[in-house]
Amino acid sequence: MRRSIYTLGLAVLLLSLAASATTFTFDTDPFAGTPVLGVPGRQIVGGEQFISFSPGRDVFQFSSPAFGVSGPVNFVNSTAQGVPSGGVNVVVLETFDDDNNPLTPFGAGQAANLIADRITTPGAGFFIYFNQSLDLPRLVYSTDLSSNTSDLKILARMLNLNGAEGKNELPDFTADNFEITTATNAVPEPASLLMMSTGLLGVGGVLRRRIRG
Numbered sequence: 022m023r024r025s026i027y028t029l030g031l032a033v034l035l036l037s038l039a040a041s042a043t044t045f046t047f048d049t050d051p052f053a054g055t056p057v058l059g060v061p062g063r064q065i066v067g068g069e070q071f072i073s074f075s076p077g078r079d080v081f082q083f084s085s086p087a088f089g090v091s092g093p094v095n096f097v098n099s100t101a102q103g104v105p106s107g108g109v110n111v112v113v114l115e116t117f118d119d120d121n122n123p124l125t126p127f128g129a130g131q132a133a134n135l136i137a138d139r140i141t142t143p144g145a146g147f148f149i150y151f152n153q154s155l156d157l158p159r160l161v162y163s164t165d166l167s168s169n170t171s172d173l174k175i176l177a178r179m180l181n182l183n184g185a186e187g188k189n190e191l192p193d194f195t196a197d198n199f200e201i202t203t204a205t206n207a208v209p210e211p212a213s214l215l216m217m218s219t220g221l222l223g224v225g226g227v228l229r230r231r232i233r234g
Contacts, residue, residue, distance in 0.1 A: 044200075045072060048084035051162050051174035058164070058172060065129055065173045069159065073181040076193040081160060081177075082200045083147065088162060090145045092201035098194055101135040107142030109166065110201075113194045114150045127153035129161050129173050140167040147176075149194065157183040158191065 057064040085091055090110055097104055098113040119131045132150035146166040151158050159178045165171040182190050 042078040042080055043075075044080045044082050045070070045074070045177065046082045046084075047162075047176055048082075048087050050087055051176070052172070063130065063133075063170050063172060065175070067175050069175040070177045071180055072177050074177070074179045075181075076190055076195075076198055080198055080200055081147075082202060085201050085203050088145060088147075089164075090147070090201055094196050094199045094201055096196035096199060098192060101139060104136055104139035106140060109140060110144060110146035111196070111199050112136055112146070112148040112166070113191055114148055115191055117151050117188065118153065127151070129159065129175060133161070133163055133166075133171065133173055134169045136163075137165075137167055137169045137171070143167045147199070149191070151188055151191065152178075155183075157187055 052058055052066065055066060057066060083090060094111050095109050096111045096113075097109050099115060101114065101116040104112060104114075114132055114136065116132075116135055118127045119135055125131075127150070129150065129152070132148065136148055143165050144167065145162070145164050147160065147162055148166070149158050149160050155178065157178055157180060160176045162174045162176055163171045164173075179187070181187075
């Protein structure tokens with residue numbers, strides 16, 4: 022009986038650790054220390070994080086004060102033609118090229134232009150697009166999703182979602198993968214905390230009985 026309880030508790034603990042989401046938090050001024058916002062025309066700033074991201078469980082968390090984007094998340098996952106004219110602050114773009122010319126690889130600027138061609142309501146926001154040269158998706162902040170001169174900050178590149186497999190996973194992104202908050206630190210989800218505590222209590226209870234015995 023003790024062995025069964027111990028095994029169950031350990032299994033729950035391991036399951037909770039394996040299934041727990043990773044929250045990637047962005048809570049600082051994306052253009053801090055740069056003159057980008059004072060330079061005419063579009064500026065694209067790199068220096069992004071290199072990460073592994075699972076659309077099935079992970080979350081991008083953005084600070085509203087740092088980015089000037091108010092919640093809640095207004096999300097669309099679509100080709101350029103499906104992006105609505107307004108009411109959107111997060112876009113996952115499923116268009117992978119804009120001119121079918123290999124000499125002009127599809128990058129953040131081209132993706133931003135496709136989005137700006139559709140959105141008419143000014144406002145800052147975020148988008149994910151598939152970079153043709155790097156062969157992987159990148160997360161980008163735009164000072165104005167409706168403008169083809171908006172400044173862009175590349176926030177992250179998702180190294181594990183490369184190639185055709187990465188393109189195929191873009192439709193798996195949902196609004197649940199994004200969060201806009203005034204908080205600066207990510208907090209584990211209640212479900213994850215409950216599973217972890219259940220596993221720890223199960224293991225701890227067995228260990229206490231063994232010590233007393």
